[in-house]
Amino acid sequence: MKAVHFGAGNIGRGFIALLLSHSGYDVTFVARNEKQVALLKQRSQYAVTLANEAKDTVLVQYANAISVSNERAVAEAVAAADIVTTAVGVNSLKQIAESIARGITLRLRDGDDRPLHIIACENAIGGSSLLKKKVFAYLPEDCRAAAAGRIAFPDTAVDRIVPLQQHDDPLKVTVEPYYEWIVESSAMLDGFDGVEGMKYVESLKPYIERKLFTVNTGHAAAAYHGYLNGCETIQDVMEDPVLKKEVSNVLLETGSLLTAKYHWDELKHRKYIHQMMSRFMNPRLSDKVVRVGRSPLRKLSLHDRLIRPTLQAHELGMETRHLTAVIAAALQFDYEEDQEAVELQSILRTEGIHHVIQQVMGISPQHPVHRQIASRYGEREIRRLKIGGE
């Protein structure tokens, strides 16, 4: 069985390709980094180490790679694939849509009517659906109807913490032992061979919101408050009792929202929060706050981990002061090596906070949450003693 995976980065190598490979797929990466492409071609394998006590190491074998610039080879690989996955960052999906469309066109015009599942493993709600829209825009008219019945784009929630890697070997990757890969079964076609470790659910929304509003909102809280407080890693943040408490307070706000919205058992959800926070504390990983806080414009957008739960909680009349404190902290993320952080600070300087709340977060000036965020940001330094507004 053949899998094509776009993006030979941390989650691609350390999670998605690993599971695909262990389920019997030969994985071909489509990658930008030419050094990685050359090494994957030369070695056909790489090592994944689990950040557990034993440092268990497994090999991903029969791997291959194609440079993203080799358009013909990418199209042929997609045309022959049994599954296509991505982990390139949600904003980069538009860059790969055209080559996926070329592959689909080749496949359909060759008369290959096997089902193909294309799964965008990005931190986003509806990542595969977004990719589908972009791919379909590139499909020639004669392929669209055929593609609609044979090519599926099930949405997914992917969860495994894979920090920046510091190995001499550019293929080696260390990952946390925990993982969860949930796929929307209602969007799948018959004839899917399956992936070991993948879970199928009829409706993804509760699962993706649970993950995004807990793991990712909590992680963002740790990253942005940690950055303001001079912490280097998420592990440092979680060792600081005041910051740890703040992360927990944020997750109690999203937890109240989720349990009310989906009628979940509160105790069970508290256990989930506790489990997720323990993952942030894994002493065998060193996860930089600037990685977890990366791309603040994306993280402050309307449907991402901060604004979406804040607006939903507000709608239900719930408390959001810890969430708005994280948003204010995110607005102060000025890490100079992060392009979006630089851009955010520049927009704040030139256009002001109300413009950012309206244009970046998508919240109109009349909305009460707009005023709350502006006022939180007006307090400027959401530092240690002022966290959460106490």
Ligand SMILES: NC(=O)C1=CN([C@@H]2O[C@H](COP(=O)(O)OP(=O)(O)OC[C@H]3O[C@@H](n4cnc5c(N)ncnc54)[C@H](O)[C@@H]3O)[C@@H](O)[C@H]2O)C=CC1
């Ligand atoms: N690292 C993590 O713990 C997790 C990350 N994710 C999501 O997975 C995605 C990838 O994240 P990471 O692996 O951490 O980032 P990364 O930066 O390590 O990997 C992204 C890879 O995609 C490649 N890429 C970007 N544009 C490309 C293109 N047009 N064609 C081919 N390759 C391209 C980059 O060169 C890079 O190797 C993101 O959407 C992230 O939110 C989801 C869950 C966990």
Ligand SMILES: O=P(O)(O)OC[C@H]1O[C@](O)(CO)[C@@H](O)[C@@H]1O
């Ligand atoms: O990958 P993103 O969306 O930039 O955000 C970082 C977040 O994603 C993860 O990499 C994995 O869920 C977390 O470590 C963190 O919450």
